[in-house]
Amino acid sequence: MLKKGILERYLESLLSGDRNCCRAVIEETLQSGTPANSVYVDVIWPMMVEIEHLLRSGQITTTEEHMATRINRTIVDQLQNKLPRRPSKNKKIVVSCAADELQELGAQMTADLFESDGWEIRFLGGGLTNDDILAFVNEYSPDILLIYGSTPKQAPGIRRLIDTIKDVNAWPDMRIMLSGGLFNRAEGLWEEIGADLFAATAFEALQVAFNDKAADHYERRTIKRRKRKKQKIETEELTPVPAGV
Numbered sequence: 001m002l003k004k005g006i007l008e009r010y011l012e013s014l015l016s017g018d019r020n021c022c023r024a025v026i027e028e029t030l031q032s033g034t035p036a037n038s039v040y041v042d043v044i045w046p047m048m049v050e051i052e053h054l055l056r057s058g059q060i061t062t063t064e065e066h067m068a069t070r071i072n073r074t075i076v077d078q079l080q081n082k083l084p085r086r087p088s089k090n091k092k093i094v095v096s097c098a099a100d101e102l103q104e105l106g107a108q109m110t111a112d113l114f115e116s117d118g119w120e121i122r123f124l125g126g127g128l129t130n131d132d133i134l135a136f137v138n139e140y141s142p143d144i145l146l147i148y149g150s151t152p153k154q155a156p157g158i159r160r161l162i163d164t165i166k167d168v169n170a171w172p173d174m175r176i177m178l179s180g181g182l183f184n185r186a187e188g189l190w191e192e193i194g195a196d197l198f199a200a201t202a203f204e205a206l207q208v209a210f211n212d213k214a215a216d217h218y219e220r221r222t223i224k225r226r227k228r229k230k231q232k233i234e235t236e237e238l239t240p241v242p243a244g245v
Contacts, residue, residue, distance in 0.1 A: 003028070006025060006043065009021075014067070014068040022071050030082070036079045037084060039079060040083075040109055040112070041201075041203045044079075047068075047072065048105060048109075051072075052065075052181060083116040085118075086118040089119055091119050091143045092121075092122075093209070094133075094140060094144070095107050095110055095114070095121065095123045095146045096124040096126075096133050097124070097126035098148070098150075098154035100126065100153075101149065106181075106202065107125065107180070110205050111123035113205075114205070119209075122142070130157065133161060134165070137165075137171065137174070143173070144174065144175045146179060146199075147195075148179050149178070149182040150180045150182050151181075152186070154182060155182060166194060175196040176194075176197070177196065177198065177199060178197070179200070184200050
C-alpha cells in the first residue's frame, strides 16, 4: 500500500520538472516495501494517465507534459532491472505502437511487465510501417501481437494492419490485443476494427492474456469471418448491375 501523499508529491514534482525529487519519491516508495512492479502499476501508470488528462483538458502546457513524460520514462528505465522475474511461460508477445506514436511509455511499461511475468517479449515501439510489423510477426510467430495507440488519427492504420492479418490468415492462432488511450476513450472501437482482445492498462493486459483461451479466440475469429462474408454477400446483392452488362 502506498504511503499517503506519494501520488500528490510525485505529480507535483513531475509538473515542475524536478527530476531529483521524482527519483527521491520513487526511492522512498521502494524503500517502504512497495515492489517495482507495483510502482509501475500504482504510481507511474496512474500519473501517466493523469498527465494525459491534464493536457487534454488544457490544465497543463505541452512543455509540462513533455517534461513529465520524459521523467517517467527515465524512472521506468531505472526500475526495469528491479522487476521480479517469474518462470518462463513459453509464450511470446510482440508489443508495437501505431506508426506515428510519439508517446511510447505505456507500450514500454506493458512490455516490461509481460517480460517480468515470464513472457518472451519483443518491443518494437513506434515509427514502423505495417509491412515492417507484418514481416517481423512472420519471422517471430508470437502468441499475441499487442498494438498501442493514443490518438484517433491512428485508428485507420491499425484497422488496415488488422485487416491484412485477417485476410492473409497466416497466423490463425495469434491473438491481436489493442491498448492505449485511443481505445480507452472510444468504447467498443477495439472490437469494431477487428481485434481479439482489449486492455485498458498494462496490468489488465496481463490479466486478459492470462485468461484468454484458444477456443474462445477461434470462435470469435470464426464469427467475425462469417459476419464479414455475410456483409460482403449482402453488399454484392444490393449493388445495381449497370445496363448492358
